[in-house]
Structures are given as structure tokens and as C-alpha cells.
Amino acid sequence: MKITGADVLISSPGRNFVTLRVRTDEGLHGLGDATLNGREKAVAAYLSEHVVPCLLGRDASRIEDIWQYLYRGAYWRRGPVTMAAISAVDTALWDIKGKALGRPVYDLLGGASRDGVLVYGHASGRSMDEAVNEVGRYIDLGYRAVRAQSAIEGLAGTYGVGKGKDNYEPAERGAVPAETVFATRPYMDQVPRLFERIRDEHGWETELLHDVHHRLAPIEAARLGKDLESCRLFWLEDAVACDNPEGFRLIRQHTTTPLAVGEVFNTVHDAKLLIDEQLIDYLRMPVCHGGGITHLRKVAAIADMGFVRTGFHGATDLSPVAMAAALHFDLWVPNFGIQEYMRHSEETDAVFPHAYTFEDGYLHPGDAPGLGVDYDEALAAKYPYEPAFLPVARLADGTMFNW
Numbered sequence: 001m002k003i004t005g006a007d008v009l010i011s012s013p014g015r016n017f018v019t020l021r022v023r024t025d026e027g028l029h030g031l032g033d034a035t036l037n038g039r040e041k042a043v044a045a046y047l048s049e050h051v052v053p054c055l056l057g058r059d060a061s062r063i064e065d066i067w068q069y070l071y072r073g074a075y076w077r078r079g080p081v082t083m084a085a086i087s088a089v090d091t092a093l094w095d096i097k098g099k100a101l102g103r104p105v106y107d108l109l110g111g112a113s114r115d116g117v118l119v120y121g122h123a124s125g126r127s128m129d130e131a132v133n134e135v136g137r138y139i140d141l142g143y144r145a146v147r148a149q150s151a152i153e154g155l156a157g158t159y160g161v162g163k164g165k166d167n168y169e170p171a172e173r174g175a176v177p178a179e180t181v182f183a184t185r186p187y188m189d190q191v192p193r194l195f196e197r198i199r200d201e202h203g204w205e206t207e208l209l210h211d212v213h214h215r216l217a218p219i220e221a222a223r224l225g226k227d228l229e230s231c232r233l234f235w236l237e238d239a240v241a242c243d244n245p246e247g248f249r250l251i252r253q254h255t256t257t258p259l260a261v262g263e264v265f266n267t268v269h270d271a272k273l274l275i276d277e278q279l280i281d282y283l284r285m286p287v288c289h290g291g292g293i294t295h296l297r298k299v300a301a302i303a304d305m306g307f308v309r310t311g312f313h314g315a316t317d318l319s320p321v322a323m324a325a326a327l328h329f330d331l332w333v334p335n336f337g338i339q340e341y342m343r344h345s346e347e348t349d350a351v352f353p354h355a356y357t358f359e360d361g362y363l364h365p366g367d368a369p370g371l372g373v374d375y376d377e378a379l380a381a382k383y384p385y386e387p388a389f390l391p392v393a394r395l396a397d398g399t400m401f402n403w
């Protein structure tokens with residue numbers, strides 16, 4: 001089966017997405033998500049200019065060889081743009097292989113290791129009261145695990161808090177990033193109070209998660225992890241900026257709160273020290289940014305040796321193609337932990353019809369051949385791309401900080 005073409009499809013149904021569609025001489029096509037929030041055009045150009053010409057005429061069934069060709073042949077290895085492009089090609093080729101064999105991708109990986117994929121939803125509030133109530137709403141929706149984020153008293157806007165009932169959309173349309181202000185001390189004082197309130201109000205049955213979102217120093221993260229131990233979190237995510245994995249040694253010395261990291265990782269090399277030294281408990285690099293299925297199943301095997309489980313990123317800026325690929329992987333992978341599931345907008349779901357379903361706190365990818373997701377190009381044309389950026393954050397004194 002030869003690759004006859006590949007289309008880089010940019011649309012904005014609710015938010016910007018870049019989708020790669022690989023076509024073959026047998027009439028089958030496969031999809032990959034090439035969306036990198038706020039850097040969409042960089043990945044689109046990398047694909048169009050430097051990858052697609054190299055795919056034409058290749059045997060679509062040679063997934064590993066094409067991965068090696070795109071990775072080793074790039075010379076300039078790794079990084080979010082390169083690996084998002086490689087991940088999209090890889091995902092599309094697994095989609096094609098499943099369609100050619102008439103089997104869902106999870107079956108090609110080794111079959112189901114569980115009956116459903118445990119997911120967590122995103123509860124947030126513009127106040128602590130609203131956040132606590134939102135956790136209750138997600139429990140009523142059937143979620144068994146809920147991430148909770150709230151605005152920080154005294155700060156106008158903060159990471160993870162939506163503007164209303166809709167899901168939190170971090171990227172803001174505009175020519176340059178919006179600027180927000182962060183303050184460490186009120187954040188660290190408030191988060192333990194938020195989770196104490198959630199436990200008081202909603203009990204101990206539901207798994208609770210929190211995303212620090214790269215904003216603390218190691219000693220601060222150690223303190224927060226310690227302060228949260230009585231609330232028994234499922235995980236504390238991105239406790240520190242992970243340019244410095246060694247920082248996790250300090251956090252680990254001080255707290256038993258489980259740690260998750262890796263949504264900004266893109267190859268095993270970003271995670272190796274953390275896995276080898278068992279400095280984390282969950283690895284978040286998703287199929288669409290972490291090298292695709294081909295690379296990620298190697299990473300998962302290495303993680304398994306270090307008792308690290310998967311907990312893939314699944315925000316709305318990862319498309320339903322990425323979610324479908326994640327769910328096939330999640331259903332199979334032996335050291336599965338949990339899957340993030342921020343529901344997409346209705347426009348997004350309409351452009352990306354998919355087979356995955358939610359029931360009783362679990363997702364299932366469905367048994368359609370391949371990934372079980374498609375792309376409605378005619379409908380997508382109604383939603384043209386608009387530049388959008390992730391915000392930047394400064395401290396109150398103007399110091400540039402981590403958003």
C-alpha cells in the first residue's frame with residue numbers, strides 16, 4: 001500500500017486544530033493530530049515543507065521505518081514541533097493499518113487490558129465556592145476522578161479557570177499573547193484550603209487531581225505536596241517547570257503526594273531520569289506530542305520498569321483524533337493510570353465524528369477499524385483558522401514567570 005498524498009488541514013471549530021490526513025493508493029486514509037496550541041502554523045509548515053514530500057511513494061505499512069526515517073533523518077532531533085509532526089504521521093499510519101486489517105488499533109497493540117479507560121474531568125471556579133460546586137457537578141455527570149482548579153483570591157484570572165460554564169480554553173485569539181499576573185504565596189495558601197473544602201463537601205470516594213502548571217520552585221512544590229497529603233490527591237501535576245527534572249528529587253524527599261508530569265515532553269529522553277529514579281508516578285506525554293504510538297509504547301515499557309503509569313494529557317487543544325489515539329493506547333497499555341478528558345465543544349465534535357463513548361466515568365474507543373475518528377472537511381471549512389496564543393504570566397512586580 002503506497003502513500004499517494006498527505007493533506008495538512010487547518011480549521012478552527014471552537015478552537016484551532018491542525019490535522020494530517022495521509023492518503024494511499026488503496027483508497028484508505030489515516031488521520032493524525034498535529035495541533036500544538038499557539039504554535040499551529042509551525043507544525044503545519046514543518047509537515048508541508050519537510051515531511052509530506054518525503055512520504056510520497058512510501059509503503060504505508062512500514063510504520064517503524066517511517067518513524068525512524070523522520071526522526072533520525074531530521075538531524076535536528078526532538079522538540080515539540082518536530083515531534084508533533086512525527087506523531088501525526090505515525091498516528092495516521094496506525095489508523096491506516098487498522099483500517100486495512102479491519103481491526104481497532106488497540107487490538108493491533110495487543111488487545112484490551114481493561115474494559116474501559118478511567119478518565120478525569122476538569123472542574124474549575126472563579127471562586128472557591130464555584131470550584132467546590134463544580135466538582136459536585138462533575139461527580140453528578142458520572143466522573144470518578146475530577147481535577148479542581150480555582151481562581152486565586154486577589155488575582156485577576158489564573159491558569160485553569162474558565163470564564164463560564166464552558167470548558168476552560170487557555171488559548172486566546174489575538175495577535176499577541178494576553179498577559180496574566182501570578183502570585184505564589186496566595187496560591188500556596190489557598191490550594192490546600194480548596195481541597196479540604198472539596199473533601200468536606202464531597203467525601204473521599206472521588207479521585208481528586210490538581211495542576212500546578214509549572215509555577216512553583218522545588219521547595220515550594222515540596223511544601224504544597226506536604227500540605228495536600230491529608231486530602232489524598234490522585235496526583236499533583238507539573239509541580240515545577242520540568243526543564244530541571246532534578247528538582248523532583250527535592251519534592252520526592254518531602255511528600256508522598258503522587259506526582260504527574262510530561263504533557264510538554266516529546267521523547268523518552270525528557271522523562272528518562274524521572275523514571276529511572278522513580279521521581280514521578282504518572283507520565284503525561286500524549287500520543288500527539290510524544291512521538292506517536294510507535295515511540296510512546298517504548299516509553300510506556302520503560303516507565304513500567306520504574307513503576308510509572310500513564311496519565312495522558314487530554315485537554316481541548318488536543319483534537320478528537322488525539323483523544324481517539326490516546327484511548328486505543330490506554331485500553332491496551334499494561335501500566336495505565338488515568339486519561340484526561342476535557343470535553344470538546346459541539347463544533348469540534350461535529351468536525352471530528354468519532355466512535356469513542358463516555359459511560360459511568362470511563363471512556364471506550366469503540367471497535368471501528370483503525371482509530372474510529374474522521375474529519376468532515378466540508379464542515380471544517382466553515383471554521384477558518386484565527387491566530388491564538390497561550391497567555392504569558394508575570395509576577396506582580398513585572399517579573400516574567402511561568403504560565
Ligand code: CS2
Pocket residue numbers: 037170211213263313314315316317340390
Ligand atoms: C493543562 C492544559 O490539561 C492540562 O493539564 O496543562 O490545559 C494546558 O495548559 C494546555 O493544554 C496548553 O495548551
Ligand code: MG
Pocket residue numbers: 211213237238263
Ligand atoms: Mg497540565
